[in-house]
Amino acid sequence: MKQTTSGWINGFLGVLIFSGSLPATRLAVMDFDPLFLTVSRAAIAGILAAICLLLFKQKVPARGDILPLILVALCVVVGFPLLTGLALQYVTSAHAIIYVGLLPLSTAIFGVLRGGEHPRPIFWVLSALGSCLVIGFALLGGEASSPVGDGLMLASIIVCGYGYAEGARLSRSLGGWQVISWALIISLPVMLILSFFYMPQSWGDIHVSSYISLGYVSLFSMYIGFVFWYRGLAQGGIVGVGQLQLLQPFFGLLLSALILNESVGWPIYVVNIGVVLCVTFAKRFASR
Numbered sequence: 001m002k003q004t005t006s007g008w009i010n011g012f013l014g015v016l017i018f019s020g021s022l023p024a025t026r027l028a029v030m031d032f033d034p035l036f037l038t039v040s041r042a043a044i045a046g047i048l049a050a051i052c053l054l055l056f057k058q059k060v061p062a063r064g065d066i067l068p069l070i071l072v073a074l075c076v077v078v079g080f081p082l083l084t085g086l087a088l089q090y091v092t093s094a095h096a097i098i099y100v101g102l103l104p105l106s107t108a109i110f111g112v113l114r115g116g117e118h119p120r121p122i123f124w125v126l127s128a129l130g131s132c133l134v135i136g137f138a139l140l141g142g143e144a145s146s147p148v149g150d151g152l153m154l155a156s157i158i159v160c161g162y163g164y165a166e167g168a169r170l171s172r173s174l175g176g177w178q179v180i181s182w183a184l185i186i187s188l189p190v191m192l193i194l195s196f197f198y199m200p201q202s203w204g205d206i207h208v209s210s211y212i213s214l215g216y217v218s219l220f221s222m223y224i225g226f227v228f229w230y231r232g233l234a235q236g237g238i239v240g241v242g243q244l245q246l247l248q249p250f251f252g253l254l255l256s257a258l259i260l261n262e263s264v265g266w267p268i269y270v271v272n273i274g275v276v277l278c279v280t281f282a283k284r285f286a287s288r
Contacts, residue, residue, distance in 0.1 A: 007236020010176075011244045014229030019251035021221040022100070023259050025085055026093035028213035031206040034085030036198035041214065042077045043195045045222035046188035049181035061174060061182055068170055073183040075163025076226070077191075081217070083156035090149030094262045097252035099153040101134025101275075103245040106161025111238030114165045119239045123285040130246045130278035133271050164242065167226070168233030176231030180223060243282045246275045 028037050061069060087096055105127050111117050170179045200206065232241045250271070256262040 003235045004237070007232045007234070007241050008244070009232070010228045011232030011236060011241035012247075014225050014227075014232055015244045015248050016251060017220050017225035017228065019248050020255055021217055021225075022084060022088070022093050022097050022252055023255045024213040024216040024221065025081075026088050026096075026256075026260060028210050028217065029085055029088050031210035032200065032214065033198055034082065034089065036195065036200065037085050037214065037217070038078060038082040039191045039194040039198060041081060041218040041222050042184060042187055043191040044214075044218035045077075046184040046191060048219065048223055049184040050188065052177070053181050053185065058178055058181070061178075065170060065174065065182075066186075068166055069179070069182050069186055072163050072167045072170065072179065073187040075159045076167065076180075077183055077187050077222070079159040080156050080163065081222070083152050083159065087149045087152035087156065090146035091153070092262060093256045093260055094253055096149070096153050097249045097256065098134060099150075099157055100252065101246060101249045102131055102154075102157045103161060103164075103248070104243045105131045106157050107164045107242035107245065108239045110162045110165035111168070111242060114162070115169050115238045117237060117239045120285040123239065123282055126278050126282040126285065127243060130243065130275050130282070133274050133278070134246065134249055136271075164229070164233065165238050167230050168238045171230040171234035176229070176234060177227040179230050180226035184223070240282065243279045246279050250275065 025037065032040075084096065108119070108124075108127055112119075167179050167183070174182070232244075235241075253262075
């Protein structure tokens with residue numbers, strides 16, 4: 001199998017896993033404080049990462065990789081989960097998921113700035129078109145909005161785009177699962193302390209669905225998904241594989257309908273076809 005094809009497959013698996021993140025977060029913040037959810041998911045994933053690094057006897061990263069790993073940790077371990085968790089107190093999961101449609105453009109921009117990639121001009125047209133389809137769907141869908149919630153989601157997209165691009169750049173030398181593992185290890189001491197500090201006063205009032213959601217965002221969203229995602233970005237290219245994120249809002253909306261009973265109408269399927277076409281053609285022009 002060609003490395004590029006493998007990259008797109010890994011990237012697609014990562015997107016599928018990430019698609020459940022916002023619906024699961026929406027469920028979790030019904031019982032957990034967003035700050036506790038952010039630090040506890042990172043702490044749980046960090047413990048799993050430590051076990052994997054020890055089990056596979058991975059070498060400590062070079063000194064020059066430490067600062068980029070810290071930046072990755074600040075963006076994808078702390079920044080994105082915290083900002084989305086806060087945003088979901090103001091907007092629905094279905095509304096927040098639409099903003100994920102801007103992630104491919106954000107990731108592509110940082111892929112050029114940090115990854116040194118140079119897509120063809122037509123790529124930017126297709127990427128912008130796909131993003132416009134997603135945002136247009138959000139505006140025409142009549143979803144209830146909130147200035148605070150929308151602002152937090154926009155900030156999360158910028159932070160996440162940088163974290164994805166920086167992590168993918170590191171993955172070329174360290175490996176996909178190693179990057180997220182070391183980023184989690186770097187943040188683990190602080191996350192463990194804060195987990196105890198923000199721990200709920202009473203565990204008896206927390207629903208089973210919130211515990212399951214915490215488990216999902218800790219194991220899958222915070223760790224396993226990144227194993228596939230960073231590997232995919234490193235193999236297939238940050239700019240190209242990043243376009244797969246255009247599919248994430250629609251997978252997420254379907255999950256929101258199934259899990260949270262949030263309404264999803266027929267236009268989602270029409271827009272989804274348009275997005276798939278954009279991703280398909282963008283793949284051809286992701287590199288010169």
